[in-house]
Amino acid sequence: MPHTKRTEEQLLLFFYNELNEKERRAMQLHLEQCSTCRQQLEQLQSMRAKLVDTPRITPAEELLLRLNRRVMLEIGDRHSARFAGLRQFIEDVRETLSEALAQPRYQLVAASLTFVIGLYIGRLWFADAGQPATGGLADLVRNNYTLTEGESNDMQKLIAAYLLNTGGLRIENLRPVENGTAGSKQIALKLKMEDDLALKGDLMDPTIQRMLMYSARHDQDAERRQMAVQLLAGLPQNTGVSATLAAVLVHDTDEEVRLLALRKLASRDLTDQTIDAYKLAAMRDPNPTIRRMALERLARNADEQLIPVLVLITTRETDEELRMLAQRTLEKITVKSNVVK
Amino acid sequence: MEKAEIELIEKIQNGDKMAFGKLMERYGERVMGLAFHFTRNCQDAEDLYQETFLRVYRNLSSFRFESEFYTWLYRILANQAFNLYNKRKRMSYADPGEGDYLWDTLPADAEDEADQATFRTSLREQIDHALRQLSAQQRVVFVLKHYEGKKIRDIAVLLDCTEGTVKRYLFRATRRLQAILAES
Numbered sequence: 001m002p003h004t005k006r007t008e009e010q011l012l013l014f015f016y017n018e019l020n021e022k023e024r025r026a027m028q029l030h031l032e033q034c035s036t037c038r039q040q041l042e043q044l045q046s047m048r049a050k051l052v053d054t055p056r057i058t059p060a061e062e063l064l065l066r067l068n069r070r071v072m073l074e075i076g077d078r079h080s081a082r083f084a085g086l087r088q089f090i091e092d093v094r095e096t097l098s099e100a101l102a103q104p105r106y107q108l109v110a111a112s113l114t115f116v117i118g119l120y121i122g123r124l125w126f127a128d129a130g131q132p133a134t135g136g137l138a139d140l141v142r143n144n145y146t147l148t149e150g151e152s153n154d155m156q157k158l159i160a161a162y163l164l165n166t167g168g169l170r171i172e173n174l175r176p177v178e179n180g181t182a183g184s185k186q187i188a189l190k191l192k193m194e195d196d197l198a199l200k201g202d203l204m205d206p207t208i209q210r211m212l213m214y215s216a217r218h219d220q221d222a223e224r225r226q227m228a229v230q231l232l233a234g235l236p237q238n239t240g241v242s243a244t245l246a247a248v249l250v251h252d253t254d255e256e257v258r259l260l261a262l263r264k265l266a267s268r269d270l271t272d273q274t275i276d277a278y279k280l281a282a283m284r285d286p287n288p289t290i291r292r293m294a295l296e297r298l299a300r301n302a303d304e305q306l307i308p309v310l311v312l313i314t315t316r317e318t319d320e321e322l323r324m325l326a327q328r329t330l331e332k333i334t335v336k337s338n339v340v341k
Numbered sequence: 342m343e344k345a346e347i348e349l350i351e352k353i354q355n356g357d358k359m360a361f362g363k364l365m366e367r368y369g370e371r372v373m374g375l376a377f378h379f380t381r382n383c384q385d386a387e388d389l390y391q392e393t394f395l396r397v398y399r400n401l402s403s404f405r406f407e408s409e410f411y412t413w414l415y416r417i418l419a420n421q422a423f424n425l426y427n428k429r430k431r432m433s434y435a436d437p438g439e440g441d442y443l444w445d446t447l448p449a450d451a452e453d454e455a456d457q458a459t460f461r462t463s464l465r466e467q468i469d470h471a472l473r474q475l476s477a478q479q480r481v482v483f484v485l486k487h488y489e490g491k492k493i494r495d496i497a498v499l500l501d502c503t504e505g506t507v508k509r510y511l512f513r514a515t516r517r518l519q520a521i522l523a524e525s
Contacts (some may be wrong), residue, residue, distance in 0.1 A: 012511070013508075018491075018493055041524070050467070050468060050522055059373040063373070063387075064365075064366075067390055068394075070357070071365060071394045072361070074391070075398050076358075
């Protein structure tokens with residue numbers, strides 16, 4: 001097949017995997033003879049490699065909830081919009097407090113919270129019967145769940161009453177204060193919690209796991225991040241853990257922590273997310289040891305999907321040994337692919 | 342189409358607005374991902390997301406289950422992307438051919454600024470820049486091919502045009518991107 005304008009178009013279709021078997025074979029034969037097309041194909045692969053290197057777009061759940069709420073409001077379903085907010089609010093409260101409050105010590109507090117949330121729901125429900133609700137949960141949701149002073153006071157009183165009864169709280173100061181209205185007095189109490197909130201649980205405890213995942217990704221102290229990674233690695237195969245380790249590998253600023261995350265990831269099953277993390281680490285980690293280890297891990301399960309990354313490494317990597325490794329892996333994939341064909 | 346999906350759409354067609362919330366939960370992530378690829382800008386992606394779902398809601402009564410629901414949704418998303426693009430173009434002072442330099446004047450988002458020093462970001466900036474140089478049609482076709490892995494014939498159905506047209510947009514987009522990325 002001679003090199004014509006049509007061949008160039010066929011080459012693009014070949015690159016995009018849009019040719020039928022016969023056309024594909026013809027193009028492969030042509031590529032063996034035509035250096036212009038081979039060069040074109042390399043350039044196309046290099047472009048794809050650049051596109052592969054951009055991070056996967058995953059919108060935050062909160063963003064989608066916010067946008068969905070706006071759409072629901074727009075289509076005139078104030079009920080659903082509000083209840084979407086309500087669901088989110090309850091979910092937030094539940095996530096943050098439920099496990100801590102599940103301890104016997106805090107069960108009454110949990111009941112109090114349920115009561116307070118119930119009050120909000122009641123207010124919203126009744127307010128909606130007539131005009132659009134003002135105040136109550138609707139406002140709470142609109143104001144990013146900020147409690148009004150009165151609501152915050154009510155909640156604190158309920159919690160304080162329980163802690164006082166169980167001995168978790170002591171009164172530090174007690175004094176009468178004027179509230180501005182003639183003849184009316186209020187009592188100001190300053191309360192002190194006996195202990196800071198502390199958690200204890202084994203590794204299988206979901207709250208502990210969540211705290212460890214948070215620590216691994218966001219803790220300011222690198223040693224604690226490292227410890228969290230170490231502990232999380234003790235958990236059985238679990239998508240959450242792999243995702244956390246992958247995030248640490250890509251984002252952590254401390255190379256010791258990244259290295260540890262990479263080592264711990266090595267014994268886990270590959271997922272799309274961990275493959276992406278390996279690719280990014282292999283291409284851009286400042287530490288050549290991490291780049292090498294990531295590349296070796298990818299090379300163990302090398303397939304055609306890896307070609308763009310390998311091409312990029314062979315052209316951009318400064319470490320010769322790594323370039324050679326990428327080159328060898330590329331050749332391995334090509335041989336494997338030819339055998340299959 | 343899945344039975345659950347059909348039931349959900351029928352509920353919305355019968356006036357159940359709550360069911361529409363569930364439909365958004367089901368497709369939200371995919372629509373947002375694609376909206377971002379089309380616009381390469383967070384604010385525009387949010388606008389595109391909302392406009393798409395509003396349009397879906399308003400037109401769902403005309404959906405007759407003759408195609409996959411997601412194909413129908415994609416088509417609306419692509420059309421909204423064209424509309425948004427044209428709106429932006431009208432607002433721009435100069436129209437440099439097929440390019441859309443207005444978007445280049447918008448500030449980079451915070452995430453980009455934070456990552457500026459890294460290789461990934463500079464690459465991402467190059468790609469954002471390069472994609473913004475494409476016309477709306479070229480960009481939509483390119484994104485559907487590259488990021489969604491759609492076949493040319495499916496893109497043609499989705500955009501209601503011939504395969505030849507899709508190929509033309511795809512070829513131009515590819516050559517243009519190649520040239521821009523090679524320069525940078």
